[in-house]
Amino acid sequence: MEAFFISTAIVALAEMGDKTQLLALVLAARFRKPWPIVLGILVATLVNHGLAGALGAWVTTFLGPQVLRWILGASFIAMAVWMLIPDKLDEGEADGSPRWGVFGTTVVAFFLAEMGDKTQIATVMLAAQYNAYLWVVAGTTLGMMIANAPVVWLGERITRRVPIRAVHVVSAVIFLVLGLVATFTPAG
Numbered sequence: 001m002e003a004f005f006i007s008t009a010i011v012a013l014a015e016m017g018d019k020t021q022l023l024a025l026v027l028a029a030r031f032r033k034p035w036p037i038v039l040g041i042l043v044a045t046l047v048n049h050g051l052a053g054a055l056g057a058w059v060t061t062f063l064g065p066q067v068l069r070w071i072l073g074a075s076f077i078a079m080a081v082w083m084l085i086p087d088k089l090d091e092g093e094a095d096g097s098p099r100w101g102v103f104g105t106t107v108v109a110f111f112l113a114e115m116g117d118k119t120q121i122a123t124v125m126l127a128a129q130y131n132a133y134l135w136v137v138a139g140t141t142l143g144m145m146i147a148n149a150p151v152v153w154l155g156e157r158i159t160r161r162v163p164i165r166a167v168h169v170v171s172a173v174i175f176l177v178l179g180l181v182a183t184f185t186p187a188g
Contacts, residue, residue: 003130007139008146010126010178011119013170014079015147020113027109028152031102037152038145040106045144046137048114049123053137056127068128073183075125080175082118119144122175129182 015021027037060068100108114120119140127136 001135003126003132003135004139004142006178007123007126007130007136008143010122010174011140011143012146013143013174014118014122015144018118018147020110020117020119020144021148021151023109023113024148024151025155027102027106028155031105033102034152036101036103037106038149040103041110041148041152042141042145044107044110044114045141048111048120049137049140049144052120052123053127053133053140056124056129056136057131057133059124059128060131069182069185072125072129073179075121076175076179076182078179079118079122079125080172080179084169084172 024037024041028034031037063071099105123136123140126140127133130136
């Protein structure tokens with residue numbers, strides 16, 4: 001359960017102000033159909049984080065605990081630094097008419113936007129650290145939904161009240177602590 005709770009909290013915090021959260025806001029404003037958007041986010045996240053979690057679990061099969069400990073520690077510390085760099089939605093990511101409908105457009109846009117994103121990389125690292133694939137994927141998916149579903153339904157009202165910079169700093173501190181713990185906790 002620790003893997004689930006930590007995965008949920010880390011991704012929910014890391015997602016605040018992320019480009020996929022901004023994408024959720026753009027899709028909500030453009031299509032004004034929250035249910036297909038939220039379901040699209042869920043499907044895209046399950047697939048994306050399922051693949052990322054599998055990669056994290058697979059990495060542990062050929063890396064020894066000492067090497068993995070140092071890689072995880074450095075990766076979490078790098079994520080702490082990355083959290084302090086704000087994301088912006090790339091121009092044109094949500095332009096054009098919905099070729100695959102609102103749901104399909106959301107699935108494709110979210111899946112692609114998550115490729116190489118902070119939360120996908122965090123999912124890989126968490127799955128490698130915890131050896132609890134299903135709990136990590138469930139937690140990171142829940143974290144994405146906690147961060148994105150309210151944005152779809154409540155839109156700009158949330159983004160004006162949430163101090164995004166403070167959330168980024170808190171997330172950075174959490175990643176830093178995880179990095180230090182992974183680095184200095186004996187492997188085995």
